Structure formats: structure tokens, C-alpha cells
């Protein structure tokens with residue numbers, strides 16, 4: 001089996017991705033009003049992205065000789081769209097952090113590094129997207145740190 005610290009960390013990532021599947025699906029289910037037309041599909045597609053990552057990471061854990069977890073963390077949910085964006089930004093930022101750490105743990109294993117970098121790129125796109133969605137919003141106006149960002 002590969003480095004157990006690496007496998008444990010990949011399992012933490014897998015747990016995070018399962019959390020994303022549930023959290024984004026829930027956001028897509030509960031959104032109501034006019035913004036439902038715009039964001040229900042967006043949240044569902046983010047849930048699918050998390051599932052895609054979970055699938056890649058789960059398969060990789062098995063390839064490395066580990067056993068994938070089938071659990072998730074608590075989800076964050078709200079009927080306030082700005083709050084959902086904030087939860088989503090926090091979720092994507094945590095993913096960036098986790099994949100960056102996995103890349104460090106992968107060390108000299110180039111193929112694994114490239115595998116993780118491909119996912120990291122998509123997580124950073126998520127951060128960029130939710131950062132932009134939160135800009136010029138009520139949440140940004142209430143948060144000076146976001147306002148100046």
C-alpha cells in the first residue's frame with residue numbers, strides 16, 4: 001500500500017467531495033423564487049462536479065491499495081442565496097487547500113501530482129466563480145474585506 005498518510009488525506013478529500021454532492025444538491029433542491037431559473041441548474045452541476053471528483057479520488061484510493069470512505073461531513077444550507085454563495089466559496093477554498101496538501105504529500109510521484117493538479121485547477125475555478133458571484137452583492141457590501149477584494 002502507498003503512504004498511509006497520503007491515503008488518509010485522499011479519504012478526507014473524498015469525504016469533502018461527498019459533502020459537496022449533498023450540499024450542492026440540497027442547494028439546487030431548495031432554491032425557490034425567480035433565481036431558481038438561474039441557480040438550480042448551476043448548483044446541480046456543481047454537485048455533479050463533486051461527484052466526478054469523488055469518483056476519480058475513490059478509484060485512485062483503490063489503485064493505491066486503500067479503502068475509500070463512504071461518509072460525508074455535515075452540510076451547510078440556507079434559503080438565503082448570498083449565504084449559499086458564501087458556503088460555496090468556503091467549500092471550494094477548502095478543496096483547493098486539501099488538494100494542494102495532497103500534491104505536497106504526493107512528493108515525487110509525478111503521475112499522481114498531475115492527476116491532483118487537474119482537479120485542483122477545477123477547484124480554483126470554483127473559488128474564482130463564487131468570488132465573482134459574491135462581488136457587488138449584499139454580502140459583499142456588508143463585508144469590507146470582500147468589498148475591497
Ligand SMILES: [Fe+2]
Pocket residue numbers: 017020049050053095123
Ligand atoms: Fe471537487
